Amino acid sequence: MTAEPTPASSIMGDPGPTGRFGGFGGRFVPESLVPACMELEVAFRSAWADPAFHTELDGILHHYGGRPTPVTECARLSEELGVRVLLKREDLAHTGSHKINNVIGQSLLARRMGKTRLIAETGAGQHGVATATAAALFGMECVVYMGEVDTRRQELNVFRMELLGAEVRPISSGSRTLKDAVNEALREWVASVGVTHYCLGSVMGPHPYPWMVREFQRVIGEEARDQCRAILDGSDPDVVVACAGGGSNAAGIFAGFADATSSRLVGVEAAGGAALTGGIPGILHGMHSALIQDEAGQILEASSISAGLDYPGIGPEHAHLAELGRAHYVSADDEEVLEAFQLLARTEGIIPALESAHAIAWVAAAAGRSELVRGSTVLVNLSGRGDKDVAQVRDLLRGRA
Ligand SMILES: *Cc1c(COP(=O)(O)O)cnc(C)c1O
Numbered sequence: 001m002t003a004e005p006t007p008a009s010s011i012m013g014d015p016g017p018t019g020r021f022g023g024f025g026g027r028f029v030p031e032s033l034v035p036a037c038m039e040l041e042v043a044f045r046s047a048w049a050d051p052a053f054h055t056e057l058d059g060i061l062h063h064y065g066g067r068p069t070p071v072t073e074c075a076r077l078s079e080e081l082g083v084r085v086l087l088k089r090e091d092l093a094h095t096g097s098h099k100i101n102n103v104i105g106q107s108l109l110a111r112r113m114g115k116t117r118l119i120a121e122t123g124a125g126q127h128g129v130a131t132a133t134a135a136a137l138f139g140m141e142c143v144v145y146m147g148e149v150d151t152r153r154q155e156l157n158v159f160r161m162e163l164l165g166a167e168v169r170p171i172s173s174g175s176r177t178l179k180d181a182v183n184e185a186l187r188e189w190v191a192s193v194g195v196t197h198y199c200l201g202s203v204m205g206p207h208p209y210p211w212m213v214r215e216f217q218r219v220i221g222e223e224a225r226d227q228c229r230a231i232l233d234g235s236d237p238d239v240v241v242a243c244a245g246g247g248s249n250a251a252g253i254f255a256g257f258a259d260a261t262s263s264r265l266v267g268v269e270a271a272g273g274a275a276l277t278g279g280i281p282g283i284l285h286g287m288h289s290a291l292i293q294d295e296a297g298q299i300l301e302a303s304s305i306s307a308g309l310d311y312p313g314i315g316p317e318h319a320h321l322a323e324l325g326r327a328h329y330v331s332a333d334d335e336e337v338l339e340a341f342q343l344l345a346r347t348e349g350i351i352p353a354l355e356s357a358h359a360i361a362w363v364a365a366a367a368g369r370s371e372l373v374r375g376s377t378v379l380v381n382l383s384g385r386g387d388k389d390v391a392q393v394r395d396l397l398r399g400r401a
Helices: 031-048 051-063 075-081 099-112 126-138 148-153 155-163 178-191 209-231 248-255 316-324 334-348 354-368 387-400
Strands: 071-074 084-089 117-122 141-147 167-171 196-198 239-243 264-270 280-284 287-291 327-332 377-382
Touching: 031 051, 031 099, 031 178, 031 209, 051 099, 071 075, 071 209, 071 334, 075 084, 075 334, 075 354, 084 209, 099 117, 099 126, 099 196, 099 209, 099 248, 117 126, 117 178, 126 141, 126 155, 141 148, 141 155, 141 178, 148 155, 148 167, 155 167, 167 178, 178 196, 209 248, 209 316, 209 377, 239 248, 239 354, 248 264, 248 316, 248 377, 264 354, 287 316, 316 327, 327 334, 327 354, 334 354, 334 387, 354 377, 354 387
Parallel strands: 084 377, 117 141, 117 196, 141 167, 239 264, 239 377, 264 327
Antiparallel strands: 071 084, 280 287
């Protein structure tokens, strides 16, 4: 990674002090939250321009996080689908997904800001586990807000967070899910901002989070571009595909390709939570973005086989990339995802996270429809491993047998 600030002229560049990505993004928060957001923005700008910060971050991501993650060529899957599939293996990073990149970055930044305490929101529990991991590594206190409904659905992750030394606080307001946990974390952040950093889990929320989290995930795309050029004799993949919940793994891999290549960028949402393919613009959690809502503007519950894609919105930069036509957004339904989960396991010996299986599902469907030209090269961001999902998939498959 370079310590050069991303030029503002870049398609995925610095959104400037307003945090706007075209008409999306911004900082729609109560006045009491503005100083905390501004302090964070100033600290991030300074850290991101400081070579010493990058040296330390890169060192931890390497020695602790397992970076660089490999790019794997999928001979058998390619043969089956008729397109050449390469996987960026974020499943091999510590804690089993790309989330470690963001939490290590934010924790280092928090420490640099003199904060001793991390708070986080979590839905499926994966971001809570990653934050608790980073807090343990840096010896910081950690509190994770989780909707009460989710604490029951994701019991094992609650236990994991506790093992890692974090306190999990169940939220019983609203729908008692992720959306409410974000609201509570934002409130708690203002109340204790002197010692607390809010470690937000995706490219969403008020400025500077969508930009900052994308920059912490950019390492995926930077590595993958160089790795693909080595494999493809200097060429770039024809298509780069990633699943999108909040959109952080997609933003991270897209950032390596948006300016530098003519690769087509495709984000795959869960059909039951498709903010860009089925939502409308609105404001939630401090950002203007695409959201699933009813005619009265009430935010709807997202529903998907994969708990990690259950967010009713998507990061504002994706709304902008869609508007520009630089990236395209599609969706995959639960049925296709279950097929893809099994397909990757059977053909490559890799069990993907259900979230990541959305990206594979789209590749399989698009290859079948010849929307992907035969023989074209497709890089898929395999955002995480599927061990966490095996029991659920077993039950779903048995249920229909
Ligand atoms: C959390 C998670 C996602 C969804 O989050 P994004 O911010 O959209 O990347 C995707 N894949 C895995 C494995 C996850 O854990």
